[in-house]
Amino acid sequence: MQVKDSVVVVTGGGQGLGRAMAIELASQGAKLALLDLNEEKLQETVDLVKEAGSEARYYLVNVSEEAAVETAFEKIVQDFGALDVLVNNAGITRDGLLVKAKNGEVTGKMSLSNWQQVMDVNLTGVFLCGREAAAQMIKLGSKGVIINISSISRAGNMGQTNYAAAKAGVVAMTVTWAKELSRYGIRTGAVAPGFIATDMVAAMPEEVLAKITAGVPLKRLGEPGEIAHTVRYIMENDYFSGSVVECNGALRI
Known part of the structure; x- marks a missing residue:
């Protein structure tokens, strides 16, 4: 798929990896539809996309709400007249141990709220964004691409029962969708980043960042642009489908 003139939806497009992806693809001529809940951050990304030489619109959407997602994807197609790529990037963390105990006494548990x-x-x-993107692509006859952002934590990571389970599920859906949607010419892919130098990571205490960096064989954090480049590769390679690209500096949890 050519990036130029393609219509790309990026969830979590207000900042971090989503913003980096939007700017990278805009620099190659893609048109961006950005989904997030922070209007101020979304407008900043729209402005940066325009600086990169392309166009963008933003949509305030909670990706976990079915009706909101359905409405957003219908509006995107109305606004752009096309839908070529979805990058499922939106994500949150609510880290904590499954069970905390001291001297045989349980002192805490991961809450159902943080899991949910x-x-x-x-x-x-x-799931919701992938489903609606696929439905719109089929209606439009678009041989599109759905790219899901997983994580190195999909293999399991201490303190991340909820996050690890979700990111493993993202890869499983990627493989399943590749098999189901290929008949319509729709490809799928996933990217599993390691530790990336986003604003969220940069806000960690220096000693924590130093420990993380020391554990990466390449001895540095990844750059958001390097993940964006991987997303672009999946878009452009028409024989890539149903697989996950690890981008983690050789780190293994």
């Missing part, structure tokens, strides 16, 4: 919030956004949100 992560599942709602990171798994159900991917």
Whole structure:
């Protein structure tokens, strides 16, 4: 698929990886539809896309709400007249141990609320946006691409029962959709980043960042643009489907 003139939806497009993806694809001529809940951040990304030489619109959407997602994708097609790519990037963390104990006494547990919030956004949100993107692509006869952002944590990571389970599920959906949607000419792919230098990561205490960086064989954090480049590769390679690209500096959890 050519990036130029393609209509690309990026969820979580207000900041971080979503913003980096939007700017990278805009620099190659893609038109961006950006979904997020922070209007100020979304407008900043729209302005950056325009600086990169392309056009963008934003949509305030909670990706875990079915009606809102259905309405948003219908509006995107109305506004752009096309839908070529979805990047399912929106995600949250609510980290914590499954059970905390001291001297044989349980002192805490991961709450059902923290489990459910992560599942709602990171798994159900991917499902809903993927479903609606596929439906619109089929209606339009678009040989599109759905790209899901997973994580190195999909293999399991201490303190991330909810996040790891959701990100593993994202890859499973990617493989399933590749098999189901290929008959319509729709490809899928996933990217599993390691530790990336987003604003959220940069806000960590220095000693924590130093420990994380020391554990990466390449001895640095990944750059958001490197993940954006991987997304672009999946778009452009017409024989790529149903697989996950690891981009983690050789780190293994």
